[in-house]
Amino acid sequence: MMFVPPVLIAVIGPVEPALLTAWVAHYRSLGIARFHLAFHFPDHVAPDRRRRVLATSHDLGIGPEAISTGPWHEHTNTDLRNALRERAGTGWHLLADSDEFQSYSAPMAELIAAAELSGTGTVGGLMLDRVASDGALAGFDAEQELDTVYPLGGFLTHRLLRGDPRKIVLAHSGVPVASGNHRAEGHRPVNRPPVLVHHFKWRSGVQDDVARRAAYSADGTWRASSPARLSEARRLLDHLRRHDGRIAVDSTDMIFRPVSLVAVPSWWSGEATRLVDAWRPPSPPADQSPSASTISSPSS
Template sequence: MTTPISPALVAVIGPVEPALLSAWTAHYRGLGIERFHLAFHFPDHVPDAWRHQLIAASHALGVIPARVSTGPWHEHTNTRLRDDLRNQAGPGWHLIADSDEFQTYPAPLSTVIAQAEATRQKVIGGLLLDRVTNDGRLAFWRPETGLDRAFPLGGHLTYRLLKGDPRKIVLAHSSVTMASGNHRAPGHKPAPDTLACVHHFKWRSGVLDDLQRRVKQFTSGEWSEHTPAVRSEASRLLLHIDRHHGRIDVSDPRLGFRHVILDRLPNGWAAEAARIAANWRPHAPQNQPGSTISSPSS
């Protein structure tokens, strides 16, 4: 068997802060990633100045976008762009991550891939760990603060509160087809005892406006959706934030928030992640007013 080479990173990037893109790129380069295949997509409400600034930031980081597009963010938009990027990336292993997802592994990527190949696995899984501020505020992030200091707590907001699928396919061989949202690879099941920790830095300043806009666009039909699951997740978050005066309730023991850092897996992660991945089931839809979406890109 040939020695695994560094996988190609595949990602669809929305209108994030240039500083987050910089931190994200540095994180994955620290894991050994050398090839970035990125597509940038901007909904129509995003100002031209923001779009130009983010693309310029990507070029300054030495990452030339494979594609830049604008328009509605239909539920299928991310999937189509991701699959185009995977085709461009070519044969081999692909690391797949959203721009607010920072993956931490139990071993170096080369070792993780070698172990998967030795057991004839073509996918490697991960589990979301939502990162938030100490008091649950949706804070504006300043790069000089650092992500670990700005969002020191990690917990299971997506899984416990939003009823969303916390499972992720983080590495997949090019021969494997991926489902929407990178949650599954039909016909392939990741090894449950070596799941990566996917630190999820979604809960920042501006996310509420984004979720409200997406709920409105999907509800009106301006953006097309396949299921109401995405809107349902967003609606649950918005309701929770309203009930807790603009904050995430980090004291709720169900959510399991505790201090974590990017440089190593949380204590007891292997057993915790395996248990959650095994127990997760799709949430039955509720026919309630205003209920229905999470970001199609997250």
């Protein structure tokens, strides 16, 4: 039987048009032809920025299936994603945020066939955080290449933020997936190594975005079902404050190394497999109280 590539499901925020363009091109290069996208814009996003993002989507030949505005509660993304999955219908879904670029060391068709044979209905991935060579939160535009601007990869989400670095990258339509696409209860992926998910979150503007997330999560403006979103935001802001607004790329804990979108590094299989097999949720911190600078009001 001929392999039919999965439909891509994603909820997109106010990203740079250049990043959205690169993201669509990347997944089209993997054989993805069907995109089911929803766009959500928090209230602080200027109308002109919304128009540019939506115009870019239309220029790429992808009509948004839903456009929403308002607070970015934890359930907002999940609700929109689930509605897209329902519309996409029966079959396999590729799940990817707009800053996540998946890289496969085995053919997607083989991974899906193995997942069907195992009965899990899922294929798992692991995030590798991409940063600039000097740790600066660098901007990205249409004249640049992602590998040039963010040449280093490391385990920032896992080591620094103590967040869940695991991702469900492919799921059958009958498998419910948790918030953030981090897990599917009762359907733990068995593929090893996990699919490499290049995570290009650490760009210009992210410090304001994370400060806003921390402030709004702390005061309840943006609701969350667990303290993880707030604690991860505080850890990043504290790190940036201690390193003059940069990510410490010389950290021996996060292990930043040169990587590229065009090849899975030779060390990935062993290191990523050990990490994903050993990962457990971190214990709650003893002191949840933030410093004043950590939860200062975000800029617009």
